[in-house]
Amino acid sequence: MSLGFLTIWRRNYVVWLTYWRSSLVGNLLDPLFMLLGMGLGLGESIKEIGGMSYIQFISPGIIASAGMYAATFECTFSTYTRMAPQKTFESILMTPMTLTDIVGGEILWGATKGMESAAAILLVMVALPMRLTPSWWGLMVIPVSLLIGLMFASMAMVYTSYAPAYDFFSYYFTLALTPQFLLSGIFFPIEGMPRWVQWVSEFMPLKHAVNLTRSLVMGHIRPQLMLDMAWVVGIAALAYFVAARRMRRRIVH
Amino acid sequence: MAIIVSARNLAKRYGDLEVVRGLNFDVVGGECFGFLGPNGAGKTTTIRMIQCLSEPSGGLLEVFGMDVRKYPRKIKARIGVAPQDDLLDVDLKVRENLTIYARYFGIPDIEANRRADESLEFLQLKEKSGEKVDKLSGGMRRRLLIARAMINQPQLLIFDEPTTGLDPQARHLIWAKVRDFKERGVTIILTTHYMEEASQLCDRIAIMDRGVFIAEGRPADLVQEYVGQEVVEIRTNHIDTNAIVERLHGCDYITETYADTMYIFFREGCGVMPKLVEMGLSNYIHRLATLEDVFLKLTGRELKE
Numbered sequence: 402m403s404l405g406f407l408t409i410w411r412r413n414y415v416v417w418l419t420y421w422r423s424s425l426v427g428n429l430l431d432p433l434f435m436l437l438g439m440g441l442g443l444g445e446s447i448k449e450i451g452g453m454s455y456i457q458f459i460s461p462g463i464i465a466s467a468g469m470y471a472a473t474f475e476c477t478f479s480t481y482t483r484m485a486p487q488k489t490f491e492s493i494l495m496t497p498m499t500l501t502d503i504v505g506g507e508i509l510w511g512a513t514k515g516m517e518s519a520a521a522i523l524l525v526m527v528a529l530p531m532r533l534t535p536s537w538w539g540l541m542v543i544p545v546s547l548l549i550g551l552m553f554a555s556m557a558m559v560y561t562s563y564a565p566a567y568d569f570f571s572y573y574f575t576l577a578l579t580p581q582f583l584l585s586g587i588f589f590p591i592e593g594m595p596r597w598v599q600w601v602s603e604f605m606p607l608k609h610a611v612n613l614t615r616s617l618v619m620g621h622i623r624p625q626l627m628l629d630m631a632w633v634v635g636i637a638a639l640a641y642f643v644a645a646r647r648m649r650r651r652i653v654h
Numbered sequence: 655m656a657i658i659v660s661a662r663n664l665a666k667r668y669g670d671l672e673v674v675r676g677l678n679f680d681v682v683g684g685e686c687f688g689f690l691g692p693n694g695a696g697k698t699t700t701i702r703m704i705q706c707l708s709e710p711s712g713g714l715l716e717v718f719g720m721d722v723r724k725y726p727r728k729i730k731a732r733i734g735v736a737p738q739d740d741l742l743d744v745d746l747k748v749r750e751n752l753t754i755y756a757r758y759f760g761i762p763d764i765e766a767n768r769r770a771d772e773s774l775e776f777l778q779l780k781e782k783s784g785e786k787v788d789k790l791s792g793g794m795r796r797r798l799l800i801a802r803a804m805i806n807q808p809q810l811l812i813f814d815e816p817t818t819g820l821d822p823q824a825r826h827l828i829w830a831k832v833r834d835f836k837e838r839g840v841t842i843i844l845t846t847h848y849m850e851e852a853s854q855l856c857d858r859i860a861i862m863d864r865g866v867f868i869a870e871g872r873p874a875d876l877v878q879e880y881v882g883q884e885v886v887e888i889r890t891n892h893i894d895t896n897a898i899v900e901r902l903h904g905c906d907y908i909t910e911t912y913a914d915t916m917y918i919f920f921r922e923g924c925g926v927m928p929k930l931v932e933m934g935l936s937n938y939i940h941r942l943a944t945l946e947d948v949f950l951k952l953t954g955r956e957l958k959e
Contacts, residue, residue, distance in 0.1 A: 407757075408757050408758060408760075411754075411757065412743075412746075412754050412757075415750060415754060416745040416746065449661070483745075487744055488739065488741050489743055489745075491737075491739075492705060492737070492741035492742075492755075493758055494744065495705060495707065495730065495733075495735045495737070496730055496731075496755065496758035496759055497727040497728075497730050497731045497758065497759060497760065498758045499727070546936075653707075
């Protein structure tokens with residue numbers, strides 16, 4: 402197996418080094434406002450869910466959804482920019498790098514951005530005085546959010562392989578991400594919803610990501626997590642192979 | 655001499671469209687080989703096949719003795735390309751464009767840094783190292799593309815229209831650099847629309863039209879063969895061209911008329927000039943024949959697009 406994807410990852414990392422400071426403020430403040438606004442505001446009316454305060458309940462879900470958005474954004478808009486208008490891939494393909502290296506590197510980079518967001522939120526949660534990180538298992542959220550990132554980055558890459566223009570991506574955000582954001586048990590427990598909603602929710606990648614982050618943050622380690630993990634890894638692998646295949650068809654001719 | 659690129663019945667089709675139709679040529683080590691032709695002639699497609707970016711639909715194409723279908727990565731490792739489109743990485747600074755590109759070839763960091771500095775020096779871009787790419791002028795961007803193309807110390811350099819859109823100073827600097835590469839023994843493949851550029855740089859050229867070679871050889875030989883040595887251009891607005899043709903009866907010449915100009919191609923000493931002088935024509939230009947005359951004669955003077 403070629404390690405060329407690490408070279409592509411590194412190209413994106415070098416670019417990131419020039420802008421990470423300016424994006425850090427947003428990475429930290431967005432989740433802070435979200436947590437305080439939703440957690441404390443709604444928390445006034447909703448006292449407790451499953452033994453957790455409301456802000457405790459939503460904060461792990463916010464980690465997972467922020468990872469989803471960051472990885473997706475990177476592998477849709479940013480990858481598309483490098484692929485189409487900037488023709489960065491075209492010049493990389495003049496070297497011994499292969500398209501598989503590029504797709505792999507882009508997905509790993511998207512996942513890295515997802516992990517960066519998750520880590521930033523975790524940092525905010527540690528800093529807030531509301532016992533948002535009661536367990537050391539919470540540290541595992543960082544490597545797990547890389548896997549979650551791989552899943553969403555690969556899925557986004559499949560979509561990007563079909564994209565004719567930027568407009569195309571708004572459908573993905575609206576139709577694929579927003580329902581997941583609402584129905585993955587981030588803001589209210591799915592267990593209380595009608596049967597069919599619970600059923601639909603089981604097929605949402607973000608639902609399994611939220612299960613993982615919430616259990617890890619709260620230190621509720623149980624066997625069912627292996628199933629969630631299998632979903633995440635399975636979807637990531639499947640989407641990666643489809644994306645690599647589709648991209649090859651799109652770019653090499 | 656080693657054969658660097660060898661094509662036999664090379665063809666490329668996109669659906670029903672035949673872009674390249676059965677090319678046969680060899681590019682020999684150390685030479686500069688030029689592809690000329692109007693837009694859509696198939697030059698860029700041919701070059702892309704040599705770069706292993708596009709697979710041939712038919713025939714055989716070998717680069718460094720390796721089949722482009724089987725060994726694209728090995729071939730790419732030994733080729734440098736300065737593409738027609740400005741394909742610099744705009745997210746990176748000038749020097750990073752070189753160091754990161756070197757890594758795509760698996761060149762270790764220390765060596766990549768050394769080569770980046772060497773290339774920047776060679777293309778006179780040293781003081782721009784830390785600039786963003788979009789701060790560079792057109793000529794500088796083109797030079798940076800060439801600096802990037804040499805980062806893997808290629809044995810074959812491909813320049814796809816290297817001076818299109820540049821001012822004369824920038825163009826002459828790039829020509830000097832191309833000659834430098836040739837001095838070092840690098841084999842060069844070049845496409846261009848500028849006949850002067852082809853005459854200046856190329857040992858051999860192939861003129862392409864509609865996917866085939868319509869002429870191939872040394873620039874000077876092609877001029878001799880197709881248009882002779884000298885040309886007279888006569889503006890036809892107020893002149894009876896039939897009278898000229900009558901007057902030149904018995905001389906060995908070729909004539910062609912396009913737009914407002916009549917071209918008379920001939921060899922020295924064939925009696926054309928004295929007769930024209932006798933006629934007392936005033937509005938004409940007498941000059942040496944160039945590759946441009948060959949090109950226009952062979953590919954036709956009508957617009958191609």
